Amino acid sequence: MNKRKLLSLPYLVWMIGFTVIPLLMILWYGFQKKTGGFTLEHVLAIARPEHLKPLLISLLLSVICTAICLVIAYPLALILRKANLKKSSFVIFIFILPMWMNFLLRTYAWLNLLDDGGLVYVLMQKMGFKGNIVGTYSAILLGMVYNYLPFMVLPLYNAMTKIDDFTLNAARDLGANERQVNLHVILPLTFPGIVSGITMVFVPSLTTFVVSDLLGGRKIFLIGNIIEQEFSTASNWNLGAGLSFVLMIFILVSMAILNHYDTLGEEEEA
Amino acid sequence: MKRKVMLICAVLAGLMFGAVLTGCGGSGKKQESNVLKVYNWGEYIDEDVIAEFEEETGIKVVYDTFSTNEEMYPRIEADSSLYDVICPSEYMVKKMMENDLLQPVDWSKLENGGNLNQAYMKILSDQIDPGNKYMIPYCWGTVGILYNTTLVDDTVDSWDILWDEKYSGSILMQDSVRDAFMVAEKKLGYSLNSTDPAELEACQVLLKEQYPLVKAYVIDEVRDKMIAGEAALGVIYSGEYLYCKNENPDLQYVLPKEGSNVWYDGWVITKGCGNVDAAHKWIDFLLRADIAYRNFEYITYATPNKAAEQYIDEEILSDPGVFPDEETLSRCEMYLYLGQDAEDMYYEYWKKVK
Numbered sequence: 001m002n003k004r005k006l007l008s009l010p011y012l013v014w015m016i017g018f019t020v021i022p023l024l025m026i027l028w029y030g031f032q033k034k035t036g037g038f039t040l041e042h043v044l045a046i047a048r049p050e051h052l053k054p055l056l057i058s059l060l061l062s063v064i065c066t067a068i069c070l071v072i073a074y075p076l077a078l079i080l081r082k083a084n085l086k087k088s089s090f091v092i093f094i095f096i097l098p099m100w101m102n103f104l105l106r107t108y109a110w111l112n113l114l115d116d117g118g119l120v121y122v123l124m125q126k127m128g129f130k131g132n133i134v135g136t137y138s139a140i141l142l143g144m145v146y147n148y149l150p151f152m153v154l155p156l157y158n159a160m161t162k163i164d165d166f167t168l169n170a171a172r173d174l175g176a177n178e179r180q181v182n183l184h185v186i187l188p189l190t191f192p193g194i195v196s197g198i199t200m201v202f203v204p205s206l207t208t209f210v211v212s213d214l215l216g217g218r219k220i221f222l223i224g225n226i227i228e229q230e231f232s233t234a235s236n237w238n239l240g241a242g243l244s245f246v247l248m249i250f251i252l253v254s255m256a257i258l259n260h261y262d263t264l265g266e267e268e269e270a
Numbered sequence: 271m272k273r274k275v276m277l278i279c280a281v282l283a284g285l286m287f288g289a290v291l292t293g294c295g296g297s298g299k300k301q302e303s304n305v306l307k308v309y310n311w312g313e314y315i316d317e318d319v320i321a322e323f324e325e326e327t328g329i330k331v332v333y334d335t336f337s338t339n340e341e342m343y344p345r346i347e348a349d350s351s352l353y354d355v356i357c358p359s360e361y362m363v364k365k366m367m368e369n370d371l372l373q374p375v376d377w378s379k380l381e382n383g384g385n386l387n388q389a390y391m392k393i394l395s396d397q398i399d400p401g402n403k404y405m406i407p408y409c410w411g412t413v414g415i416l417y418n419t420t421l422v423d424d425t426v427d428s429w430d431i432l433w434d435e436k437y438s439g440s441i442l443m444q445d446s447v448r449d450a451f452m453v454a455e456k457k458l459g460y461s462l463n464s465t466d467p468a469e470l471e472a473c474q475v476l477l478k479e480q481y482p483l484v485k486a487y488v489i490d491e492v493r494d495k496m497i498a499g500e501a502a503l504g505v506i507y508s509g510e511y512l513y514c515k516n517e518n519p520d521l522q523y524v525l526p527k528e529g530s531n532v533w534y535d536g537w538v539i540t541k542g543c544g545n546v547d548a549a550h551k552w553i554d555f556l557l558r559a560d561i562a563y564r565n566f567e568y569i570t571y572a573t574p575n576k577a578a579e580q581y582i583d584e585e586i587l588s589d590p591g592v593f594p595d596e597e598t599l600s601r602c603e604m605y606l607y608l609g610q611d612a613e614d615m616y617y618e619y620w621k622k623v624k
Contacts, residue, residue, distance in 0.1 A: 034610070
């Protein structure tokens with residue numbers, strides 16, 4: 001018993017030191033006036049138009065990004081399930097490969113491709129597109145989807161490969177056609193994968209500031225940029241913490257909704 | 271097999287990390303009798319100059335760098351004996367003076383003190399350091415407009431051109447609150463240290479008007495973008511100009527007639543300095559005309575060293591981009607620290623621009 005407790009000690013220290021205490025510090029700063037004393041001012045500041053607009057844009061962009069990732073990744077995972085193991089792990093490997101390179105560098109690479117004189121820019125001009133998409137929502141969305149797609153592919157692929165062939169054969173023996181197999185067997189069984197994929201794409205894209213900094217030409221403020229600015233250059237930690245707190249609530253609520261559907265799925269299975 | 275590779279990678283990574291750590295820990299711990307601890311901006315000195323100083327004086331230099339004033343300040347505030355000489359910007363020197371972290375310079379120990387351009391010493395004395403007691407200027411510069419002569423056919427001499435719709439999508443603004451507001455403040459004829467909410471609001475409206483014309487708000491990328499010809503006009507620090515022009519001869523720098531920001535970086539001696547004599551020797555060495563010239567060649571930021579000008583090319587010396595005329599310069603101001611409330615106000619308005 002004692003030994004087991006001892007083994008859990010590093011994790012406990014880790015959790016308390018790097019999660020619980022920082023969270024408490026955010027609360028501490030977020031609900032404190034700069035001069036000391038309790039206030040709701042920094043949390044309610046989210047309602048001010050200069051903060052609300054970035055928040056809404058962030059929400060919209062991350063929802064679209066998550067949807068696009070899901071639409072790309074789900075059919076891929078479906079195909080990979082049917083392919084043999086060697087082939088599918090190779091494809092997964094290719095999808096993961098860009099992650100071997102630093103996130104920042106990858107985004108920089110996109111900036112060079114999209115900006116004036118870049119390869120993609122030149123191609124787009126040839127195809128008749130006018131202007132430069134750097135500094136627009138499309139560029140940010142592209143960067144988000146590119147960077148976060150692997151986080152959707154992996155959990156979906158895992159969920160897919162876990163499904164036993166016998167289950168599907170049983171469904172077919174009982175008269176289900178392919179469409180019914182996909183819809184009534186595979187979809188519910190991969191639901192936990194979908195949920196974790198959504199969480200892993202939605203949360204980082206809601207909070208990102210690097211992608212919008214680089215590909216948005218710093219013209220577009222997402223809520224992540226606002227918070228980053230409060231902490232770094234504006235040195236207004238109280239406001240930054242207050243806004244972070246609101247953002248955390250948004251993330252918690254969306255996760256709660258997802259979990260709700262997740263457990264519903266499990267109940268159906270049972 | 272996979273696991274083995276992973277293990278090897280992990281061990282290698284661990285080794286590298288360890289090496290880095292011990293490398294960092296090693297410096298600065300050596301206790302030698304004649305040591306000078308120097309804290310300077312990154313890439314802000316010709317490194318050969320350090321070796322030459324060590325050779326000539328027999329003083330061992332421990333050299334560390336910082337990348338922002340704000341990063342340097344708390345370290346010195348916690349323990350001013352950490353370094354002997356530091357090279358902060360003028361507003362930070364003022365803050366350090368106010369918080370009693372510096373000691374006065376003994377001008378009698380500076381044989382080359384007369385090399386400094388007295389016009390700049392007066393500006394510093396007037397705005398930052400009365401009587402030039404603490405700060406020996408090292409580099410200085412302005413914020414202005416870098417433009418590509420092949421893409422701009424109008425005369426560039428005013429901030430107004432950054433609002434010209436002809437150059438829509440071809441303008442680069444600085445993504446720093448003070449620098450962005452400075453442009454609007456000077457265009458409207460205000461002080462760049464204004465804390466008047468009505469003035470700041472007028473600036474915000476003006477910057478919002480400009481927003482659709484701006485290609486991007488940039489930090490260091492402005493250099494690369496201007497060199498690559500991706501934009502016609504960019505707000506930039508004068509110190510970047512010679513480098514950019516070297517890479518792309520079509521680029522020209524202008525200090526707008528309405529005035530702008532002027533800044534100085536300079537050497538100060540800390541309160542807790544452990545080797546005051548060596549500190550003066552260091553500053554005096556850097557003031558030597560030939561050394562100042564070599565540092566100018568390396569850093570390419572304008573030098574306040576009058577005597578060094580004899581070595582500088584006539585072409586560069588007469589370029590108003592590098593050495594602006596004193597009349598325009600007289601309309602330039604240094605940034606002053608405005609206090610937290612005023613800084614907050616700037617950020618509130620800045621958030622409304624984007």
